[in-house]
Amino acid sequence: MLHLSINQTDGVPIYRQLTQQITHLIASGRLTPETEMPSVRALAQQLLVNPNTVVRAYRELETAGLLYKKQGAGTYVAPQTATPYTEEECRRLLSERAEALLMEGWRLGYGVERIIELVRECNEQLWGQGGAHKEEESS
Amino acid sequence: MLHLSINQTDGVPIYRQLTQQITHLIASGRLTPETEMPSVRALAQQLLVNPNTVVRAYRELETAGLLYKKQGAGTYVAPQTATPYTEEECRRLLSERAEALLMEGWRLGYGVERIIELVRECNEQLWGQGGAHKEEESS
Amino acid sequence: MLHLSINQTDGVPIYRQLTQQITHLIASGRLTPETEMPSVRALAQQLLVNPNTVVRAYRELETAGLLYKKQGAGTYVAPQTATPYTEEECRRLLSERAEALLMEGWRLGYGVERIIELVRECNEQLWGQGGAHKEEESS
Amino acid sequence: MLHLSINQTDGVPIYRQLTQQITHLIASGRLTPETEMPSVRALAQQLLVNPNTVVRAYRELETAGLLYKKQGAGTYVAPQTATPYTEEECRRLLSERAEALLMEGWRLGYGVERIIELVRECNEQLWGQGGAHKEEESS
DNA sequence: GTGGTCTAGACCACA
DNA sequence: GTGGTCTAGACCACG
Numbered sequence: 246m247l248h249l250s251i252n253q254t255d256g257v258p259i260y261r262q263l264t265q266q267i268t269h270l271i272a273s274g275r276l277t278p279e280t281e282m283p284s285v286r287a288l289a290q291q292l293l294v295n296p297n298t299v300v301r302a303y304r305e306l307e308t309a310g311l312l313y314k315k316q317g318a319g320t321y322v323a324p325q326t327a328t329p330y331t332e333e334e335c336r337r338l339l340s341e342r343a344e345a346l347l348m349e350g351w352r353l354g355y356g357v358e359r360i361i362e363l364v365r366e367c368n369e370q371l372w373g374q375g376g377a378h379k380e381e382e383s384s
Numbered sequence: 385m386l387h388l389s390i391n392q393t394d395g396v397p398i399y400r401q402l403t404q405q406i407t408h409l410i411a412s413g414r415l416t417p418e419t420e421m422p423s424v425r426a427l428a429q430q431l432l433v434n435p436n437t438v439v440r441a442y443r444e445l446e447t448a449g450l451l452y453k454k455q456g457a458g459t460y461v462a463p464q465t466a467t468p469y470t471e472e473e474c475r476r477l478l479s480e481r482a483e484a485l486l487m488e489g490w491r492l493g494y495g496v497e498r499i500i501e502l503v504r505e506c507n508e509q510l511w512g513q514g515g516a517h518k519e520e521e522s523s
Numbered sequence: 524m525l526h527l528s529i530n531q532t533d534g535v536p537i538y539r540q541l542t543q544q545i546t547h548l549i550a551s552g553r554l555t556p557e558t559e560m561p562s563v564r565a566l567a568q569q570l571l572v573n574p575n576t577v578v579r580a581y582r583e584l585e586t587a588g589l590l591y592k593k594q595g596a597g598t599y600v601a602p603q604t605a606t607p608y609t610e611e612e613c614r615r616l617l618s619e620r621a622e623a624l625l626m627e628g629w630r631l632g633y634g635v636e637r638i639i640e641l642v643r644e645c646n647e648q649l650w651g652q653g654g655a656h657k658e659e660e661s662s
Numbered sequence: 663m664l665h666l667s668i669n670q671t672d673g674v675p676i677y678r679q680l681t682q683q684i685t686h687l688i689a690s691g692r693l694t695p696e697t698e699m700p701s702v703r704a705l706a707q708q709l710l711v712n713p714n715t716v717v718r719a720y721r722e723l724e725t726a727g728l729l730y731k732k733q734g735a736g737t738y739v740a741p742q743t744a745t746p747y748t749e750e751e752c753r754r755l756l757s758e759r760a761e762a763l764l765m766e767g768w769r770l771g772y773g774v775e776r777i778i779e780l781v782r783e784c785n786e787q788l789w790g791q792g793g794a795h796k797e798e799e800s801s
Numbered sequence: 802g803t804g805g806t807c808t809a810g811a812c813c814a815c816a
Numbered sequence: 817g818t819g820g821t822c823t824a825g826a827c828c829a830c831g
Contacts, residue, residue: 258806259806294807294808295808295809297809298806298807315816316816318815318816
């Protein structure tokens with residue numbers, strides 16, 4: 246099961262949220278070449294979006310060379326052609342979001358420490374306190 | 385100087401980024417009634433944005449009752465009519481972003497602790513280590 | 524008025540017929556850079572197809588670098604980046620069709636001369652006998 | 663050896679190219695009743711196509727009454743039941759292709775005469791100048 | 802007015 | 817079952 250999160254209300258086109266997140270999963274090595282992607286219909290149902298939206302995301306990723314399709318047999322992660330993200334790129338991607346979070350916090354009167362506290366709480370809600378996903382630290 | 389940050393590339397309409405952020409500033413009390421807003425031209429120049437975009441944001445905020453115009457004398461924050469954000473609403477707004485940050489981190493192979501570390505670094509870059517904005521904690 | 528001809532019944536996706544024909548028009552110099560393309564809606568109406576089909580064709584031509592869009596102001600032919608067709612390429616493109624025509628003629632019992640006769644007749648029907656489009660010979 | 667030409671890249675389903683061309687061969691009398699068709703495997707190999715595709719084409723032609731199978735003994739052209747193409751139908755079929763050729767030529771800057779010249783050249787390449795298939799003129 | 806996105810649902814091709 | 821294409825119509829962003 247792919248961990249993809251889409252936001253229906255923030256104005257970012259859904260197909261773009263998908264292409265971005267899948268790109269990141271591939272570039273970070275979480276999705277390895279030859280992995281079978283969920284079918285268009287399955288992913289559409291999982292995310293509660295229209296299948297055509299998934300079709301478009303898959304198509305753009307295919308033209309970008311990140312996915313490929315086997316006739317009538319599904320969609321697969323293409324063998325690595327582009328170089329994966331460097332540590333530097335990852336930091337930049339995440340810094341953008343972290344910065345947005347801090348700014349928003351500031352606007353609402355939250356300081357760093359309260360933000361971080363909130364991040365911890367969200368993390369526990371997402372993964373459960375049981376220590377699941379602990380291995381993420383090292384991957 | 386207003387702390388507004390816009391992102392030209394993420395697909396979110398600029399006018400909407402503006403209305404949202406200004407709304408938050410007002411709702412959290414950071415922008416108080418009768419404060420004069422920057423002129424359309426000034427803000428457009430500051431943000432490197434088409435003046436029409438600022439016009440639209442101001443217009444929508446005026447319709448919403450958050451701003452008002454004095455003929456020929458500028459745009460001002462309206463007296464508080466709507467209730468400001470509750471603690472609950474603030475948490476929800478920020479949690480959304482925190483969650484998106486955590487998910488993106490997971491996709492790129494970052495765990496909570498490395499994310500938090502990154503948040504601290506971003507914070508220092510934003511405000512400088514010198515302790516500026518220290519007062520944010522208490523507001 | 525663009526001379527585009529689509530065939531709803533031959534199984535070739537309409538968007539592909541469009542991209543191919545427009546590509547040829549550009550590559551052969553019949554559509555010059557900075558020419559404004561017909562609007563999505565106008566072309567859809569002219570060809571009696573769904574606007575989304577035209578949207579798709581335009582989008583693919585844009586990612587291919589042959590067209591570009593001005594925000595809210597229409598679609599334009601991009602400055603020539605790719606090299607236009609060589610005489611050789613034109614011949615190859617047309618030879619494929621000519622060959623298909625000859626094969627089909629053969630299957631139906633038509634020899635070369637009757638085929639050529641038919642081509643002449645079609646030509647007159649298309650452009651009228653009055654000599655319109657005579658200048659095509661030299662362009 | 664059947665003269666069938668398939669195009670893997672133009673989007674027309676292969677099985678349909680096959681059914682169409684075989685239909686034309688039968689309707690024009692080039693394939694006479696009780697002629698044995700090539701085996702599925704042989705034709706698939708000749709055309710470099712998946713055998714299932716040939717199976718499908720044969721199946722549709724069988725349903726249409728143009729072919730029939732002798733159990734374990736191959737596939738045969740059925741006795742003429744449907745009326746063969748009239749002169750009128752042939753012209754229409756060929757005119758479509760001729761028109762497409764002329765339009766494409768126009769887009770690429772070719773006039774009628776150059777198109778016809780090209781048709782003659784293709785014809786010679788296809789059959790050789792030696793006069794093979796000369797009899798086609800009279801069939 | 803322009804293009805951009807999305808939905809819902811249809812039909813087709815391929816394995 | 818898979819993906820591919822198309823339609824009809826909605827709503828949005830931008831000028």
